[in-house]
Amino acid sequence: MPVTLKDIARQTGVSVSTVSRVLSGDKAISVQTQKNVRKAAKKMGYRVNTVARSLKMNRTYTVGFVCPEITNEFFMKIAKGVEQELKQSGYSVIICTSNENVEDEARSLRILREKCVDGMIIIPCSNEGKHIKELCGDSCPVVLADRLVDDLKTDAVLVNNEAASFALVDGLIKKGKKRIAFLGGNELITSAKERFSGYLKALKENNITVEPDLIRFGDFYLQSGYDIMKDFCEMENPPKEFFISNYFMQVGAERYLQEHQKNKEDELTIVGFDNMDASPLFRFTERTAVQPMVAIGTEAARLLRRRIEGDKESFPLISRFDVDWNVNN
Amino acid sequence: MPVTLKDIARQTGVSVSTVSRVLSGDKAISVQTQKNVRKAAKKMGYRVNTVARSLKMNRTYTVGFVCPEITNEFFMKIAKGVEQELKQSGYSVIICTSNENVEDEARSLRILREKCVDGMIIIPCSNEGKHIKELCGDSCPVVLADRLVDDLKTDAVLVNNEAASFALVDGLIKKGKKRIAFLGGNELITSAKERFSGYLKALKENNITVEPDLIRFGDFYLQSGYDIMKDFCEMENPPKEFFISNYFMQVGAERYLQEHQKNKEDELTIVGFDNMDASPLFRFTERTAVQPMVAIGTEAARLLRRRIEGDKESFPLISRFDVDWNVNN
DNA sequence: AAAGTTTATGCAATCGTTTGCATAAAGTGA
DNA sequence: TCACTTTATGCAAACGATTGCATAAACTTT
DSSP, rough: OOHHHHHHHHHHHHHHHHHHHHTTTTSOHHHHHHHHHHHHHHTOOOOOOOHHHHHHOOOOOOOEESSSSSSHHHHHHHHHHHHHHHTTTEEEEEEOOOTTOOOOHHHHHHHHHTTOOOOEEESHHHHHOOHHHHHBBTTTTTEESSSTTTTOOOEEEEHHHHHHHHHHHHHHTTOOOOOEEEEEEEETTTHHHHHHHHHHHHHHHTTTTOOOGGGEESSSSSHHHHHHHHHTTSSSSOOOOESSHHHHHHHHHHHHHHHTTTTTEEEEEEEEOOOTTTTTGGGEEEEEEOOOOHHHHHHHHHHHHHTTTTOOOOOOOEEOOOOOEOOOO | OOOOHHHHHHHSSHHHHHHHHHHHOOOSHHHHHHHHHHHHHHHHHHOHHHHOOOOHOOOOSSSEEEEEEEOOOHHHHHHHHHHHHHTTTTTTEEEEEEETTTTHHHHHHHHHHTTTTTTEEEEOOSSSOOHHHOOOOOTEEEESSHHHHHHHHEEEEEEEEEHHHHHHHHHHHHHTTOOOOEEOTTSSSSHHHHHHHHHHHHHTTTTOOOOOOGEEEEESHHHHHHHHHHHHTTSSSSOOOEESSHHHHHHHHHHHHHHHTTGGGGGGEEEEEEEOOTTGGGGSSSEEHHHHHHHHHHHHHHHHHHHTTTTTTTTEEEEEEEOOEOOOO
């Protein structure tokens, strides 16, 4: 059985309230009593029961982090920022996954509410926001990360997707490439949409006609990158330049190319989003947009903490980070 | 303010106990009352306060998952197994990172204890187990994953590291390769040690003399793979075959080779641990050991749940998964 | 109709904290 | 010495749920 305030009180001959006051640093307690209590607490191995404290204080110092997939390096970089930042202020993070599925997402939110988290950071898996509005709200602030959602007025931390994909595609065009295929993410997701707009904008500003056959949407996962690259390569007149909307689709696409013995002599060029540890090893990937992933998490966490602490200023706040694009190989 | 049992009781004219009984499915309550209560609960949007429940029941249905680094795909695959499995039985998972640092690990354990988690799954960052023994114990079961720790009698879920690295190295030798360099992980960590034993065993069984110059230990992270590969390549008589102890060191090593314009003609061959999504894209990596990462997590979670529910059978239980080794490219 | 049984519900304690208010003791000032 | 502050501490309620025990009402049984 764990030691409680009561045990210390009994041991030192003072009341529970006095013990509580000493341990929470109340200066009104006499120095002698403080010493006694602290000594006893230490000797007996006391550790607060934050469950009881939370009940009384109506604050759990726990926040929820909901993302579509926990093994996703991109999401976990964001999670890292969140965890790092919040740990400093004494919060813990419960991680839930939605498995790219709105019902699971809603289930996670419900559980988190029942656990009385002080707030949540959500990377939504769709553009559906109803369940979030329903389950969260004033007593449980929400910050979205990486993606927005329809019909939901809340804070969000995003990146400048359109500008980055514009720059990448524009860069290719400026090098004389005109037939650039587009491998998109899940069309329902704002980041996918924004990256597509950037692509379109680059074509438009350079007076290039959009070829609908060169535009395909997947789901941001490996297999869809593989499949779409396959389809493109099997066209009668295959494109040689590609914009791929995220890292995982790049892995899939590069794997297709690898398996089919393409090599540099084919002069294929890929640009796209996300630079991960293994990106420099990709054969055809020339430039990638480098999102400040950890910083997104850190920023979302800071914002959430402010909201938890009652700051209502300029709500809802949508902040966007700029994206770097670097030469890869 | 959230709705409480009291509110429902007031609304329906019964006592709090009756409401509690209805909502926890007690059949002794009259059908009519059940209906009334359920209806009111639904209409008022009642949601249990698990903080209060936890305090009373002395069970939080929350477990801690402590790992060295949250952005590590390998650890997160294990975490996925854990989360998936435990979610089914109504548990949530708090993720903490130790940043490969014993003090941080101890801090995390302390916080988790204060949050009254029902148990923990730990991927320890060193071979130090004192702080775990101190902070956990009977009232808070612990299952280790992937690595063991000195002086700590507790359950663990591991893989058969030695057998796998033996097989990989032996395979190279059987193909006539005799000078196989070893790029090790953090020597303090059991998995690194076991992989090293497998390497030594393969040399020994094939009567190959160990060349100390061909053995180097890093820390399981990218940079160390890069640095050690560099050192090897700069030897006057560089080895051409390599055993690399995990994925991240492989990425580092491959990046070094890539940057230094090595290509297939050099006939370099890498074998080693972990097969990730991007592994097939690595130029020199020929075979990799495929650990059942998600299954490790699932198994650890099952074991932990059993311990939480009071099963003391065959404690401590160390289970080891077999490892596959597959052709890579 | 009395005694016994069953059914449905309420009372009140409890989990471990925190905190407003009361109060006793000690100290201060004239 | 008396009134008045100040200082140190305790009492008890509260947070929101669960549950053993008590009990009133409704049925059985003979």
